[in-house]
Amino acid sequence: MVKKVLIVSNSSDLHADLVVPILIGKGCTPFRLDLDHFPRDYELCQRFRQGEWDGELRHLPTDQRLRMSEVGAVWARKPAEYVFRSADLSAQEFAYARQETEQALFGLLMALDCYWIGHPAVVRAAMWKGEQLKRAMALGFRVPATIVSNAPARVKAFRQGVSGDIIFKSMSTPALAADDVAEEQRLVSGVGTTIVSEEMMESIDAVGELACQFQEYIPKQYELRVTIIGEQLFAAKIHSQDDVRTMVDVRDMTAEIRYEATTLPADIAQRCRAFVASYGLQFGALDLIVTPQGEYVFLENNPAGQFLYIEQLVPEFKLLETLADTLLREAACSRS
Structure with missing residues (x-):
């Protein structure tokens, strides 16, 4: 059986918008589940009978269908608020509808036995910043x-x-x-x-x-964004100290600072991989500082972090294609 890729996100997700045509160009048309259009624009069915289980999703506007037995890989990108066919639900009706929708959808998705990038249970376990610092120290990182x-x-x-x-x-x-x-x-x-x-x-x-x-406050020589997708690691050096707007917080994207590809020391790369793998994650976006003395300091990991901007600023990093290739390869290797 040819396995398929399921993308779970929302209709405003540019990352998913760009990965879909890459997958199509490689011969795989993914099924995209946009949560901000769900369940209004979708039909869901899950059945249990005589020891057998099956399920199906149908996108009503296009009639695209996906049987759960066909799914070989899932990319769970971003959440969104559900939307219902009735716009005049009372507060209690809406609250109940959200809870039942959550049960119906994730009761279906969590039953999948396949490859995940961004499994909801794993991502949730990996998101707590205090726990991250403790884990990073156990792996040998310095933390602030x-x-x-x-x-x-x-x-x-x-x-x-x-x-x-x-x-x-x-x-x-x-x-x-x-x-x-x-x-x-x-x-x-x-x-x-x-x-x-x-x-x-x-x-x-x-x-x-x-x-x-x-x-x-850790003095900085430069900062690093380390993106891990499957087995691949991409380290971007960020010259945050070149602009006063990014000296303390690099997230000010109005500053046109330099981003460039770099190679991590083997021990630091191994720690980054070990950190992500320790949760069972297939994706991670780690933030590190390199001090003026050359010491590497762990700040945090973003288990569902943004990465498109890194590819835009470091074009030799083919992150979108790497993610698409990983999904396709793992879907083909998934259990039948």
Whole structure:
């Protein structure tokens, strides 16, 4: 049986938009499940009978169908809010519909015995920043001195024990959940990694409301984004210190700093691979710092991170094609 590729994402995902034609060009038409159109534009069926199981998805606008027995590889990219055929559901009806949809869909997908990039259970287990730091240390990485606490006195003591500056860095999202509320309800659009000033320390009692993460500020020679797809590793050197806007937080994409391909020392590459593999992940996007003294410091891993911008800035990295080839190869090797 020829195995197929299932892509689970949303209709605004440019990564999926670009991988689909690559797969088609290689002879595989994937089935794309856009969660922001589900279940409105899809039909789902899962059956259990006399010891046998089967399931099917159908995209109603195109009549494209996918039997679960045909799936050899799944790329789970990005979540989205479900949408229903009725636009006038009450609050309780909508809440119940979301819960039942979650059960129906993931009861189907999680039953698949195939290759996954981004298995939801694995990604969730790998997303916790505090656990990542502990795991990275166990693998031999240096990590920044860090405290996560809602005890102001402990944060003050941490600050006094660090010889240089400390930073505040959100553990969940630098957008501070602005994307999760209506525009008129947003207080701020977000806060990036920030050096904590003495003035900010005067208001440190505010952390009594919410546990926050503080770290020692690590001086940088440059930064690294290490993308792992299957067996392939791509290391991008980021010259973040070339522009004042990216010296503390490299995520300011308005700064036209240099990104270039680089080769990691063998031991660092091995640690990166081991870190990703330790979760059972097939994808990882790790952020590292290289200090002026040449020491490598682990910051975090993004188990479902963005990577298109890396290919755009380092064109010799064929990340989209590597991902497509990995899905196709593993689908062909999947269990029949």
